[in-house]
Amino acid sequence: MVVRVENLGKVYGRKPALDGVSLAVAPGEIFGLLGQNGAGKTTLVKILLGLVAPTSGQAWLLDSPVGTAKVREKVGYLPEDHRLPEYHTGPNLLDFYGALQGVPGPVRARRIPELLGQLGLAGRERLKVRGYSKGMKQRLGLAQALLAQPRVLFLDEPTDGVDPVGRRHIRDLLLEERAKGVTLFVNSHLLSEMEQLCDRVAILKNGRIALTGTVADLTRQGDRWQLELASGESWPATLNLAAQEIGPSRYELVLAKDGDIDDVLRGLIGSGVKLRHLERMRSTLEDLYLDVAGGGGA
Amino acid sequence: MSQNSWWQRPSVFVAILGDSWRETRDSKVLYVLLGGIVLLLGVVLTARFEPIPGSKQYLQLAARACGVDTDGLDATSLNAMDMAGRLRGALYSLETSETVDDAEDLPGARWRVILRRQGIPLVGGRDTAEQVSERFGKIAEGRLFVVNSIEELEDRTTGLLGIQRWSLLVSAGRDLRVAWPHRMTLFLGVVPLTSDSGAPLGLQIFILYKLLTTGFGAWIMLLVGVVVTSFFVPNMIRKGTLELLLVRPIPRWRLLFYKYLGGLMFALVLLVALVGGAWVATGITAGLWSPTVLWAVPILLLFFGLLYSCSTLVAVITRAPVPAMLMTCLYWVALFIVGILHGQVEISRMESDPANKSQGISLTDLKMNRNGLGPRPRPRQPDRKPLYETTFGQVVESFHAVLPRDRDLDNLMDRQLVKDLALAGPLRDLTSRTGSSAVVGLGITLAHLGGFLFLACWIFSRRDP
Ligand SMILES: Nc1ncnc2c1ncn2[C@@H]1O[C@H](COP(=O)(O)OP(=O)(O)OP(=O)(O)O)[C@@H](O)[C@H]1O
Numbered sequence: 001m002v003v004r005v006e007n008l009g010k011v012y013g014r015k016p017a018l019d020g021v022s023l024a025v026a027p028g029e030i031f032g033l034l035g036q037n038g039a040g041k042t043t044l045v046k047i048l049l050g051l052v053a054p055t056s057g058q059a060w061l062l063d064s065p066v067g068t069a070k071v072r073e074k075v076g077y078l079p080e081d082h083r084l085p086e087y088h089t090g091p092n093l094l095d096f097y098g099a100l101q102g103v104p105g106p107v108r109a110r111r112i113p114e115l116l117g118q119l120g121l122a123g124r125e126r127l128k129v130r131g132y133s134k135g136m137k138q139r140l141g142l143a144q145a146l147l148a149q150p151r152v153l154f155l156d157e158p159t160d161g162v163d164p165v166g167r168r169h170i171r172d173l174l175l176e177e178r179a180k181g182v183t184l185f186v187n188s189h190l191l192s193e194m195e196q197l198c199d200r201v202a203i204l205k206n207g208r209i210a211l212t213g214t215v216a217d218l219t220r221q222g223d224r225w226q227l228e229l230a231s232g233e234s235w236p237a238t239l240n241l242a243a244q245e246i247g248p249s250r251y252e253l254v255l256a257k258d259g260d261i262d263d264v265l266r267g268l269i270g271s272g273v274k275l276r277h278l279e280r281m282r283s284t285l286e287d288l289y290l291d292v293a294g295g296g297g298a
Numbered sequence: 299m300s301q302n303s304w305w306q307r308p309s310v311f312v313a314i315l316g317d318s319w320r321e322t323r324d325s326k327v328l329y330v331l332l333g334g335i336v337l338l339l340g341v342v343l344t345a346r347f348e349p350i351p352g353s354k355q356y357l358q359l360a361a362r363a364c365g366v367d368t369d370g371l372d373a374t375s376l377n378a379m380d381m382a383g384r385l386r387g388a389l390y391s392l393e394t395s396e397t398v399d400d401a402e403d404l405p406g407a408r409w410r411v412i413l414r415r416q417g418i419p420l421v422g423g424r425d426t427a428e429q430v431s432e433r434f435g436k437i438a439e440g441r442l443f444v445v446n447s448i449e450e451l452e453d454r455t456t457g458l459l460g461i462q463r464w465s466l467l468v469s470a471g472r473d474l475r476v477a478w479p480h481r482m483t484l485f486l487g488v489v490p491l492t493s494d495s496g497a498p499l500g501l502q503i504f505i506l507y508k509l510l511t512t513g514f515g516a517w518i519m520l521l522v523g524v525v526v527t528s529f530f531v532p533n534m535i536r537k538g539t540l541e542l543l544l545v546r547p548i549p550r551w552r553l554l555f556y557k558y559l560g561g562l563m564f565a566l567v568l569l570v571a572l573v574g575g576a577w578v579a580t581g582i583t584a585g586l587w588s589p590t591v592l593w594a595v596p597i598l599l600l601f602f603g604l605l606y607s608c609s610t611l612v613a614v615i616t617r618a619p620v621p622a623m624l625m626t627c628l629y630w631v632a633l634f635i636v637g638i639l640h641g642q643v644e645i646s647r648m649e650s651d652p653a654n655k656s657q658g659i660s661l662t663d664l665k666m667n668r669n670g671l672g673p674r675p676r677p678r679q680p681d682r683k684p685l686y687e688t689t690f691g692q693v694v695e696s697f698h699a700v701l702p703r704d705r706d707l708d709n710l711m712d713r714q715l716v717k718d719l720a721l722a723g724p725l726r727d728l729t730s731r732t733g734s735s736a737v738v739g740l741g742i743t744l745a746h747l748g749g750f751l752f753l754a755c756w757i758f759s760r761r762d763p
């Protein structure tokens with residue numbers, strides 16, 4: 001296991017931020033940690049990186065107890081709300097962090113232009129961070145996390161402030177990293193994005209794990225379909241199946257098993273209705289999240 | 299690449315210094331300060347030192363000193379009064395002196411001197427021309443004149459009594475210029491800084507050095523340094539920035555310690571510019587190059603290091619620059635006040651010491667006398683309990699014993715400067731006033747510095763970001 005957490009607790013003052021959290025992340029996996037503001041996501045990541053000392057429980061990173069300097073050599077981290085020192089230019093800053101991370105000079109010289117190119121920052125080498133836009137800072141932050149070619153990446157809100165094209169880009173980049181065998185641990189609120197990116201997620205609520213599982217398992221719930229008929233047409237009453245109208249000539253129906261949709265289609269065509277669009281729906285991560293995290297509040 | 303010690307991984311150290319360097323350069327303050335230093339030194343470069351006629355007093359001094367063995371004498375303890383006292387029984391005197399070829403009476407001239415040895419009996423026999431030639435112009439470790447040629451004029455000894463006379467041709471020795479009165483002006487002669495009678499060149503240079511380095515200049519520089527560097531650590535440990543550093547495979551204390559060294563580097567650049575510049579500028583304008591003044595760099599750097607360690611500690615605790623700045627200045631003021639009070643206590647002790655009283659010199663009166671004859675005695679109030687015996691005095695003393703004394707090292711440097719610049723008179727009192735040794739001062743300073751740093755690193759290592 002790349003990350004193993006057992007019964008972890010953290011109390012700030014008197015308020016518990018984490019309360020008996022246990023989880024494990026396997027190598028090469030993209031693990032997503034979801035939860036409302038203040039649920040304890042950042043706290044958990046900081047404990048794993050040895051930045052914050054846990055109050056109780058134990059945690060291992062790459063099979064060694066968290067908190068040692070050595071294990072951090074193989075880790076990349078993008079903190080939330082990071083503030084990169086403004087007096088550096090992008091390449092300077094990466095060089096600085098790379099040196100601290102123990103990346104040899106020649107490797108830095110090769111990796112830095114490459115990364116800047118990958119993250120769409122090429123051509124702005126002489127601009128100081130002070131002049132960066134929010135999304136540019138986020139990309140540079142991501143670049144410093146990737147620089148040392150870590151075995152594990154901890155990303156706290158990695159696409160915060162990045163435009164949709166950039167998000168797509170970053171998602172592809174992260175998937176590429178996974179393809180290289182890197183394990184990713186991602187905190188985010190952007191559920192649709194997490195759904196596309198993560199293999200497995202856990203939902204934190206008030207410092208406890210409320211739900212955990214693979215994205216595929218969690219979102220497969222029943223058999224839901226949406227149909228659109230040619231405009232002006234309506235659901236034939238002859239079909240002995242109740243469909244819910246969700247828009248003009250748009251209907252949604254929930255079926256018991258996979259093959260039932262064929263019967264519905266046959267029935268529709270038989271009654272002379274023109275079908276324009278058919279889509280199989282899954283329950284989204286968002287539905288699930290709202291179910292689990294939304295109820296009761298933080 | 300793994301857990302190596304810092305000397306095996308200098309790149310981390312270099313990287314953090316480089317980071318501090320960029321931060322410093324980015325703030326532009328460095329450029330402003332360097333600009334200020336250049337301006338100041340530019341003004342110094344417009345200074346002119348003009349010798350004014352005045353060989354008589356030095357030739358007379360040289361003549362009298364011929365009768366005394368001055369070898370063991372400490373040049374720093376020479377003043378005219380001392381000399382007069384020591385030479386009361388002198389056998390040598392100056393009969394006449396004039397410049398050769400009607401040259402102006404300036405250090406570059408040569409003088410024809412008639413020297414007379416009288417006084418009876420001639421203990422130890424007659425002096426040869428070689429002996430006189432060797433002794434004339436030599437004062438303690440310095441040499442005011444060298445004898446170019448000597449000729450014995452007459453010999454009127456009768457038995458044990460008698461007079462010897464010589465005619466000497468002398469020119470300046472290596473130390474004459476320093477003692478010679480000069481008129482100092484600024485802006486190429488426009489603004490006079492000395493009276494028409496001038497002042498010894500060495501004294502002027504000494505004062506200039508003090509103004510530019512360990513005196514006034516240092517105060518300004520250290521104050522600015524404290525203000526500017528007080529932002530370094532809080533900037534580094536700001537939330538969002540700190541995490542990016544702490545996640546590196548480097549022990550936390552080392553991050554902080556290297557950052558501290560980065561602040562010292564900032565001060566070092568300024569100090570080298572100021573002190574080195576002052577040295578070069580005075581060297582160019584006055585032709586005097588006393589390398590002792592360069593000691594001001596490590597001395598001031600050490601003191602800055604002390605202040606900055608205090609600033610670092612406060613910054614780690616409060617995470618904000620303003621408290622760091624204020625607390626550091628408070629600490630500084632406290633040290634300063636204790637130093638002043640301690641000086642008063644010392645004075646009270648010396649004043650009630652019979653050994654000092656007999657000399658009739660009050661150490662409190664350190665103002666220069668116009669004629670350079672040493673301080674005036676000050677009337678004492680006999681009914682008051684001396685300060686050092688009061689509770690207040692004892693409290694001051696115990697504080698002083700454990701607090702860093704920045705002036706010890708200063709004084710050490712001043713003493714050497716005084717020697718270099720052949721200064722004499724009341725200044726030596728100023729410089730020899732401290733009781734404690736520079737080594738103790740250095741030890742206490744380092745102990746405080748180390749204590750602050752250790753505490754800062756300890757807190758920094760243990761606290762959640
Ligand atoms: N340094 C700290 N001191 C005191 N309390 C803290 C500290 N850091 C976090 N907390 C508390 O711990 C709890 C969890 O915070 P955490 O930052 O882990 O939440 P999060 O899940 O990352 O939230 P967000 O989605 O807003 O980033 C919160 O109640 C927060 O107030």
Ligand SMILES: [Mg+2]
Nearest residue numbers: 041042080156
């Ligand atoms: Mg968070």
